[in-house]
Amino acid sequence: MSNGVREILRLDGICKSYQVGLPTQTDVLHNISFQLDSNDFAALVGPSGSGKSTLLNVMGLLDQPTSGELYLLQQATSTMTERQRTELRGSEIGFVFQFHHLIQAFSALDNVLMPLMLNHGKPTAEDRDYARHLLAQVGLEKLAGRRPNELSGGQQQRVAVARAxxxxxxxxxxxxxxxxxxxxxxATVFELFRKIQVEYQCAVLLVTHDERLSSACERTIQLFDGRLQSADEHQAR
Known part of the structure; x- marks a missing residue:
């Protein structure tokens, strides 16, 4: 791709069903295909029950599709072992949830370092320096030693962004x-995601019910009844 833009994630005919082959089989995702590149800042929207959570789990390599192929950094993931998928997820995908899931016994700095601890054990001095840099990026450099219960909700979510x-x-x-x-x-957290996407050239996908946020994203990926309605860029505003 030109201008340094690279393919990050590509879904090719993704379907997901539960209880396959049984009378209770439930088909949740139907032939989902789209691509996210390193310059993408996208929203995933759709009514409750449309399949957003299932699709997010598939994209995050937390669940496998029933059929179709998911490519992460142009690597087909269907033939990977569970360990390979886990390692790829741990190194190449950052998750931020509605509930920040910070560990109360740990400082903000140690919460940011947690994915590295899980991947590699004890963090290095370089790791700690980078975690401090990320806390500075989210405006919390002076609060690195505080525990989550000493931070506001917005501050805790910014720690979660740094952790991701x-x-x-x-x-x-x-x-x-x-x-x-x-x-x-x-609004602060949303602008932080925007800044991150530009600075780190990572694809960002936000699941949101907030129309103000989704309309401020460059793309909206819309699901309805497990089917892709659109994955288009917004018109210039």
Missing amino acids: LVTKPALILADEPTGNLDSKSA
Whole structure:
């Protein structure tokens, strides 16, 4: 691709069913195909029950599709072992959830370092320096030693964003990341994702019910009844 833009994620005919072959078989995703590149800042939208959570789990390599292929960094993932998928997920995908899932006994800095600890054990001095850099990027450099219960909800979510970035992932998946925040904190976190996408050249996909946020993204990927309605760029605003 030109201008340094690279393919991050590609879904090719993804289907997902549960209870396959049984009378209770439930088909959740139907022939989903789209691509996310390193310059993409996209929203995933759709009514409750449309398959957003299932699709997010498939994209995050937390669940496997029933059929179709998912490519992450142009690597087909269907033939990988579970260990290979886990390693790829741990190094190339950063997750941010509606609930930040910070560990209360750990400082903000150690919470940011947690993915590296899980991947490699004790963090190096270089790891700690990078985690401090990320906390500075999210405006929390002076609060690195505080525990989550000493931070506001918006600050805790910014720690979670820094944690998602610590492995230098190619893809950030955020599931309702502003759902528990007031409007001012939500706007701050949203702008933080924008800044991150540009600076780190990672694809960002936000699942949101907030139309103001989805309309501010460059792309909207819309699901309805497990089917892709659109994956288009917004018209210039």
